[in-house]
Amino acid sequence: MIKTSINKTLLRSMSELHTWGGLIFGWLLFAIFLTGTLAVFQAELTHWMKPEFRASQVLPGQALAAADKKLRQIASHADTWTIHLPQKNSPILDVSWKKGKITLERHLDPLKGAVLKERQTEGGRFFTDFHSELHSGKAGLWLVSAASLVMLAALVSGILIRKRVFKDFFLLRWKRTWLDAHIMTGVFTLPFVLLITYTGLVLTLMEVMPVSTHLLYENKAKLWTEVGLLSDQKPANVPAALLPLEQLLPLAEDLFGKGKIIFVLVKSPGDQQAVVTFIRNTDDRIAAVGDRVSFNGVTGELLGIHSKWDPYVYSVRFLAGLHVARFGGYTVAWLYFLAGLIGCIMIAAGLVFFTVKRRSRYSKSSEAVQYVYRIIEALNTAAITGIMIACIAYLWANRLLPISMKERSDAEITVFFGVWLMTLVHAFWRSPLRAWKEQLAMTAGLCIGLPIINGLTTKIGLLPAIAQGDWMTASVDLTALVLGVLLAAAAWRIPAPKLT
Amino acid sequence: MNSSLIKSYVWLNNILKSQTQPVQTILRIFAAVLGGYVVTYSALAALALLLPWPRVSVVFFSALFPGIIWLGALLWAFAAPTAQRAWRDLFGVTAFFSILALVASRMH
Numbered sequence: 001m002i003k004t005s006i007n008k009t010l011l012r013s014m015s016e017l018h019t020w021g022g023l024i025f026g027w028l029l030f031a032i033f034l035t036g037t038l039a040v041f042q043a044e045l046t047h048w049m050k051p052e053f054r055a056s057q058v059l060p061g062q063a064l065a066a067a068d069k070k071l072r073q074i075a076s077h078a079d080t081w082t083i084h085l086p087q088k089n090s091p092i093l094d095v096s097w098k099k100g101k102i103t104l105e106r107h108l109d110p111l112k113g114a115v116l117k118e119r120q121t122e123g124g125r126f127f128t129d130f131h132s133e134l135h136s137g138k139a140g141l142w143l144v145s146a147a148s149l150v151m152l153a154a155l156v157s158g159i160l161i162r163k164r165v166f167k168d169f170f171l172l173r174w175k176r177t178w179l180d181a182h183i184m185t186g187v188f189t190l191p192f193v194l195l196i197t198y199t200g201l202v203l204t205l206m207e208v209m210p211v212s213t214h215l216l217y218e219n220k221a222k223l224w225t226e227v228g229l230l231s232d233q234k235p236a237n238v239p240a241a242l243l244p245l246e247q248l249l250p251l252a253e254d255l256f257g258k259g260k261i262i263f264v265l266v267k268s269p270g271d272q273q274a275v276v277t278f279i280r281n282t283d284d285r286i287a288a289v290g291d292r293v294s295f296n297g298v299t300g301e302l303l304g305i306h307s308k309w310d311p312y313v314y315s316v317r318f319l320a321g322l323h324v325a326r327f328g329g330y331t332v333a334w335l336y337f338l339a340g341l342i343g344c345i346m347i348a349a350g351l352v353f354f355t356v357k358r359r360s361r362y363s364k365s366s367e368a369v370q371y372v373y374r375i376i377e378a379l380n381t382a383a384i385t386g387i388m389i390a391c392i393a394y395l396w397a398n399r400l401l402p403i404s405m406k407e408r409s410d411a412e413i414t415v416f417f418g419v420w421l422m423t424l425v426h427a428f429w430r431s432p433l434r435a436w437k438e439q440l441a442m443t444a445g446l447c448i449g450l451p452i453i454n455g456l457t458t459k460i461g462l463l464p465a466i467a468q469g470d471w472m473t474a475s476v477d478l479t480a481l482v483l484g485v486l487l488a489a490a491a492w493r494i495p496a497p498k499l500t
Numbered sequence: 501m502n503s504s505l506i507k508s509y510v511w512l513n514n515i516l517k518s519q520t521q522p523v524q525t526i527l528r529i530f531a532a533v534l535g536g537y538v539v540t541y542s543a544l545a546a547l548a549l550l551l552p553w554p555r556v557s558v559v560f561f562s563a564l565f566p567g568i569i570w571l572g573a574l575l576w577a578f579a580a581p582t583a584q585r586a587w588r589d590l591f592g593v594t595a596f597f598s599i600l601a602l603v604a605s606r607m608h
Contacts, residue, residue: 010579013528017578149536152571153578201567211541212548212562216555226556312560319564 014157021157023354023376025150027383030347032147034387035131036196037340039124040325040333041476043089046123048476049398050107051458053118054468055091058110060259063093065246066113071095071269072242074106081266083245086110087281089472120408121398126416127391132204135413141208148201155194158186178353185346192339193346199323202316227313228306231275231294235268240298242269245276248300252278252293255305262290272298283329287314288321348384355380355432378427378435385439386423388487392446392480393419399457433494440491447484451477519582527583535590536573540566542597549604 038045067083075081078097086093093110096103107116126135134140159165162183169187174180186193210220217223224230245264252261256278263279274297279290291307309317321327325336355377362373397415401408427435454477455461465474515523547562573590580586 009581013578149567149570149574152567153574156571156575157578198567202563205566205570206563209540209544209566211544212559215545215548216559223556223559310554310556310560312557312564316560316563 011161015161018154018157018161019354021150022154022350025147025154026347026351027379028143028147029151030344030351030383031134031387032131032144033340033344033347034391035127036200037337037344038391039128039131040337040340042124042128043087044124044472044476045127045395046121046125047090047472048454049121049123049395050092050118051454051460051473053092053107053109053116054460054470055086055110058086058091060085060253060261061246061249063110064249064264065244066108066110067093067095067264068245070106070108070113070115071097071266075099075104076270078269079267081264081269083264083266085262085264087262092116119398119401119403120405121412122409126394126413132200138208141204145201145204145208148197148204151193151197152201155186155190155197158183178349178356182346182349182353185342185349189339189343189346192336193343195322196340196343199319202319203323206316227310228292231267231277231303233267233273233275233303235274236272238272239270240272240274242266242274242297243276243300248276248295249278251295251300251302255293256280256291266297269297274298275303282321283326286321286327287318288324288326289314289317351380351384374432377432378424381427381432381435381439382420382424385436385443386420386427388443389423389439389446390416390420392443392450395450395480396446396453399453437491437494440487440494444484444488444491447480447487450480450484517584524583528577528580528586531577531583531586531590532574535577535587535594536570538594539573539590539597540570542594542601543569546597546600546604549601 063086064083067085071078071081071083075095075097078099080098082096082098084090084094091110093108093113094105095108096105107118108114109116122129129135132141132144134143165183165187168174169184174184213220213223217226221230225232245266249261249264253259257280260280261278262281263277265275265277265279267275267277275294276297277292277294279292282288282290287309289309291305293305294303295301296303325332328335355373358373362370394412394416397412401411401415405411423439426439429435430438451462455463460468460470460473462474462477465471465477516527518524544562544566547565548558551558551561553561573593576589577583577586580589
């Protein structure tokens with residue numbers, strides 16, 4: 001008797017946690033899931049957003065020589081250089097250098113080393129940044145951590161309050177309701193969502209709550225040096241000529257394989273104690289930690305090979321690798337993308353169900369309660385269709401803003417946030433059903449229109465891209481097209497609001 | 501001065517003991533946020549100071565767990581029969597880990 005009443009209160013509190021925690025954090029979680037899903041194709045989106053440059057394959061040695069030459073010209077007094085060698089999905093040669101606290105970045109033609117005059121853009125990196133810290137630094141990281149915790153709590157409480165979901169799921173008892181859409185997509189993506197949320201949480205909590213680092217280390221740099229990710233070699237302050245970097249590359253490739261080097265770091269270039277580190281790509285293993293080898297930059301003497309990692313460093317980087325999904329080529333990337341989309345549908349269906357369930361009920365309640373539900377409806381719309389419009393508008397902005405505009409990357413991001421804000425205003429202005437229908441239609445239109453605007457403003461429209469075998473560009477267009485058609489079908493199915 | 505202090509003490513005491521729905525919910529939310537934070541923090545501190553491994557291993561080993569510790573605290577904050585019970589338990593766990601951490605730091 002007592003036991004059943006305890007169970008009842010437990011179920012009720014779990015149900016309320018799921019409902020209200022899911023609602024409040026669902027708005028944030030949908031945005032995090034959607035941008036995270038897009039971030040799977042960060043490199044491809046960046047490629048699409050820089051349409052002026054389409055390189056032919058370049059040997060790593062050529063690219064490194066080009067970077068070396070340019071950095072000697074423009075950054076000879078820097079503390080460190082970072083060179084990102086061209087890869088299959090990112091043919092541009094990216095170099096950056098750090099002097100004191102300032103880091104500067106240039107994009108180079110990997111063959112000639114000339115600074116590219118392409119349009120300035122954050123590219124797909126913005127989605128990754130928004131996904132992990134909401135484009136707002138440490139506060140964003142805390143919010144994302146909180147949302148991840150609530151996501152996990154929602155999984156646990158969701159399973160507790162509907163224990164028969166698994167049975168229903170496997171017996172294919174699927175009804176065409178918002179609740180069933182929420183539950184069935186939830187069961188379907190449960191392993192994925194559990195994995196992606198927990199691994200994400202490990203990464204963010206390590207950033208915001210570095211308790212053991214505080215207790216055991218004087219500073220973070222010490223930790224990274226001990227892990228083997230940072231060199232602690234101090235400059236001698238004696239000038240000496242740096243060896244041509246491409247002379248050292250074959251030594252690193254002997255160790256890690258031809259074409260396997262992705263990053264080259266140079267510490268104290270032009271100093272007698274310069275250190276050149278080559279970092280191996282991690283695209284063929286899950287753990288996202290690149291083996292590395294260091295040489296003295298003046299004498300070429302081998303300083304150390306780091307390919308055996310502390311087992312727990314490896315474990316954490318293994319989880320990180322499972323999160324960022326760079327290990328299995330396009331098969332794994334598309335699987336993550338699809339699972340991410342279904343996760344988005346799960347969250348969206350839950351949010352919609354919250355209001356659908358209460359719509360008939362609250363039409364009879366007091367004005368204050370009605371007002372609260374009106375706000376929830378509007379926030380739901382802006383959180384689901386609004387962020388979708390903002391994401392696709394970001395890609396449109398990339399094509400439509402003047403190419404030589406000042407602060408162009410920031411302007412693209414301003415478009416993202418500005419459009420999102422406008423969808424919120426629109427959601428308050430229109431009646432709920434109308435807002436849903438119009439915003440879904442808007443998303444669908446922008447998605448279907450993306451290949452068109454791309455074809456009109458660049459030389460790499462859908463057909464030319466396919467003709468040239470540039471599938472990275474064509475796939476962005478095609479994916480937008482497919483998603484657009486699906487969203488249009490969804491918009492079509494929303495009942496026309498009654499005229500009042 | 502004194503009487504207003506006493507009054508506010510009584511007022512706070514009444515709130516903290518209240519069994520009404522809104523107060524319970526607010527106390528549970530605070531338990532999930534603050535209680536979750538201190539439980540996780542003290543558990544990480546105890547782990548960091550107790551594990552006799554190289555410090556790199558300790559840092560990365562303990563990075564595997566804060567999510568599950570905080571999740572447990574959050575769930576208990578809402579699953580406990582009353583909010584007061586949740587607060588008491590979460591503080592109990594925090595005290596336990598803190599004492600462990602203190603003892604360990606003495607031995608360091």
